[in-house]
Amino acid sequence: MQRALYKYILLLGDNALVLGHRLSELCGHGPSLETDIALTNMSLDYFGQVRNYFQYAAELEGGSEDSIAFLRKERQYVNCLLVEQKNTDFAYIIMRQFLFDHWYLLILESLCSSKDERINAIANKAIKEVKYHHRFSETWVQRLAGGTSESFKRIQDATTFLYPYTQELIVANAIEVEMHEAGIGPDLKDIGQHYYDQIHTVFNKTGLQKPEENFFHKGGKEGIHTEHLGFILAELQYMQRTYPNMQW
Amino acid sequence: MVRTAKDIDARLYTILYKISDPEIPALSIIDLGIVQKVTLEGKHVEIDITPTYTGCPAMDSISMEIRYTLEQYGYSCLVNLVLDPAWTTDFISDVGLQKLKDYGVAPPLSTEKDKRVLYDGERLVPCPRCNSTNSKMISQFGSTACKSLFQCEDCMEPFDYFKCHK
Numbered sequence: 001m002q003r004a005l006y007k008y009i010l011l012l013g014d015n016a017l018v019l020g021h022r023l024s025e026l027c028g029h030g031p032s033l034e035t036d037i038a039l040t041n042m043s044l045d046y047f048g049q050v051r052n053y054f055q056y057a058a059e060l061e062g063g064s065e066d067s068i069a070f071l072r073k074e075r076q077y078v079n080c081l082l083v084e085q086k087n088t089d090f091a092y093i094i095m096r097q098f099l100f101d102h103w104y105l106l107i108l109e110s111l112c113s114s115k116d117e118r119i120n121a122i123a124n125k126a127i128k129e130v131k132y133h134h135r136f137s138e139t140w141v142q143r144l145a146g147g148t149s150e151s152f153k154r155i156q157d158a159t160t161f162l163y164p165y166t167q168e169l170i171v172a173n174a175i176e177v178e179m180h181e182a183g184i185g186p187d188l189k190d191i192g193q194h195y196y197d198q199i200h201t202v203f204n205k206t207g208l209q210k211p212e213e214n215f216f217h218k219g220g221k222e223g224i225h226t227e228h229l230g231f232i233l234a235e236l237q238y239m240q241r242t243y244p245n246m247q248w
Numbered sequence: 249m250v251r252t253a254k255d256i257d258a259r260l261y262t263i264l265y266k267i268s269d270p271e272i273p274a275l276s277i278i279d280l281g282i283v284q285k286v287t288l289e290g291k292h293v294e295i296d297i298t299p300t301y302t303g304c305p306a307m308d309s310i311s312m313e314i315r316y317t318l319e320q321y322g323y324s325c326l327v328n329l330v331l332d333p334a335w336t337t338d339f340i341s342d343v344g345l346q347k348l349k350d351y352g353v354a355p356p357l358s359t360e361k362d363k364r365v366l367y368d369g370e371r372l373v374p375c376p377r378c379n380s381t382n383s384k385m386i387s388q389f390g391s392t393a394c395k396s397l398f399q400c401e402d403c404m405e406p407f408d409y410f411k412c413h414k
Contacts, residue, residue, distance in 0.1 A: 034397075038389035045393060048303025052331065121331040125302055128334075128413055129393075135367065136388055 001182070005116070006061045007078070008179045010068070011221060012107075012119075013053030014079035017069060018229070019100060020046030021236055022087060031090045038136055039093065045129040052122045070240035074230055075223035082165035084220070084228045088158070091144055091151070095158035097137040102198050103169045103191070105134050110186030119184060138202065145206035152207075159208050167216035170195055250283040251341060257288050263321055264295075267313050271306050271392050274351035281339025282310075284330060293323045296330045300413070301393040336414045349376045354383075354398065354409040362412035366396070373409050375400035383407075 023043035030036025054065035082100055087093050108130055111123035144155040170192030172180065179185035203210060219225065239246060250256055250264075264283060265276050277283055277297070285296040295314060299307045311327040318325040337356040340348070345355040354376050356362060364370040366388065373383045380402040387397040395408040 034387040034389070037387065037391075041389040041393055044303035044305070045301065046303070048299070048301060052302055117332075121334070125299075125331050125334045129301060132388075132411075 002060055004175055004178045004182075005184065006057055007175045008185060009053050009057040009060075009119070011078050011175065013050045013057065013068075014077050015083050015100070015104070016046040016050040016053065017236075018077070018079040018232060019083040019096075020044075020050060021232055022083065022085075022096075023093075025087060026093070035090070042097075042133050042136070045126075045133070049122065049126045049129075052125070056118050056122070066240070070237050074225060074233055077225065077229060077233070078221050078223055079229075080165070080168050081217050081220040081226055082162065082169065084226060084232060085162060085165065086228055088161075089154060091154035091158040092162065094137055094140045094144060095155060095162050097133065098141045098202075099162055099166055099199065100169075101130060101134040101137050103166075103195050105130050106191045106194055107186060110191070114185070115183035141202060141208075142206055145208055156208055159203070160211050163210050164216050166195075166199075168218045168220060171218070173221050249281055249339060250278060250286055251281075256286040259321075260286060260288060260293065260318075260323075263317060264314070267310070267317055269306050270309055270313075271394075272348070272351065272353065274347045275340075275344050277310060277314075279341045279344030279347060281341065281344070282335060284333070291323050293318055293325045294328070295325065296328045298330050298333065298335045300335050304393060306392075337410065337412050338414065348410060352376050352407060353395065354407055356410050356412040359412050359414055365409075366411070373398055375403060375405065376407055377405050378403040385409075 020043045023039045023046070026036065027040045027043075028036065030039055050069065051065055054068045057068055058064050082096060085092070085096055105127070108123045108127040111119055112127060114120045114123065141155060144151045146152075170188050172188040176185055176188055180187050200210070202208075217226075250261075252261075255261075256264075261278075264286070265278050267277050269275055269277060269280055272280075280300070282297045282300065283295065284298050285294075287294045297307070297310065297314075307329065311329070314327050315325045340355070348355045354373050357365065357372060361372050365372050366385065369385065371383055372381055374381050375383050375398075378400060380400055382401045383398045384401060385396060386399050386406065390397040390408055394413065395410055397406065398409045399406045
């Protein structure tokens with residue numbers, strides 16, 4: 001049970017870590033000052049959350065928040081594939097965020113009544129921040145879709161590319177099933193229903209089309225990643241690998 | 249929550265009241281409402297503080313400042329970060345709200361008004377300089393996680409608004 005709980009925390013924490021890193025890459029590179037500040041603020045929120053998750057994980061199974069974040073191998077990271085996708089352009093960044101925020105908010109709403117007190121407390125803290133992110137990404141999806149033909153084309157391209165990464169979010173693996181049965185995590189079937197209802201409503205309102213093919217990528221939660229994660233880790237882990245045990 | 253000198257040892261209160269959030273130097277950590285519990289045994293102090301935002305980089309520097317300051321007064325000190333109760337802007341004291349305004353940061357409105365401002369673009373935040381509510385949001389995210397950026401359209405001054413966080 002404790003082992004499963006540890007792995008469950010990594011499932012939550014790795015999403016925050018990898019997406020936080022992706023957004024941090026935009027520091028000083030956002031398309032405008034306001035969006036630059038927004039995206040890096042969100043990155044900071046994720047790093048705060050991942051510290052909470054990994055501190056708890058370290059108490060359960062040993063190690064430290066830093067060793068969990070910086071010293072695992074690629075296949076030991078269990079983030080979903082969606083969050084590691086590249087910052088191709090602003091539309092991709094916004095669509096990735098939109099697809100993730102809607103899911104994460106539903107997850108946190110459920111975790112706010114988790115039987116695990118610590119996860120419960122982390123979720124109650126995180127949900128306030130994520131609601132704010134959710135508002136940001138949804139507004140921007142609407143703006144880009146309702147903007148010029150160029151901005152519509154770009155957000156549509158991003159939708160077509162990123163949508164196939166969503167199913168992984170709502171198909172439970174063995175750990176998530178076990179956590180749901182223990183009253184710690186949500187029922188992902190339930191979440192999935194709400195999730196697709198919500199994002200399809202926004203698609204309908206904005207004229208965005210989901211891809212016709214029902215093809216979905218998966219593997220992240222089992223440690224099988226797209227090529228992008230390796231490059232993320234090369235940068236993320238550089239300091240700890242080069243100067244072992246270094247501290248600020 | 250530690251709010252007045254009655255809640256803790258009076259000497260400790262005086263010392264802690266001098267420590268402020270580096271991002272908002274006008275505001276003591278006591279007025280900010282992040283000091284949850286203080287226990288004193290002999291010369292050893294144990295303090296629970298709760299973060300405003302999870303990723304707030306000020307938390308590490310505040311913890312360090314608390315330890316450093318108390319050690320100067322001859323105390324040994326352990327600072328714990330606790331998540332429960334989750335901090336909300338209701339934890340800011342009335343004195344704190346006034347100090348924020350004097351410092352040039354518009355204090356948080358009620359949850360209901362805050363939503364109307366941030367989600368529907370209504371003009372309700374009073375400018376900390378001229379009190380006009382003819383203010384508009386320039387950026388949803390501001391200089392720190394707890395603030396967003398506004399501009400008063402009467403005196404034209406841009407200002408930070410401390411978001412309602414509940």
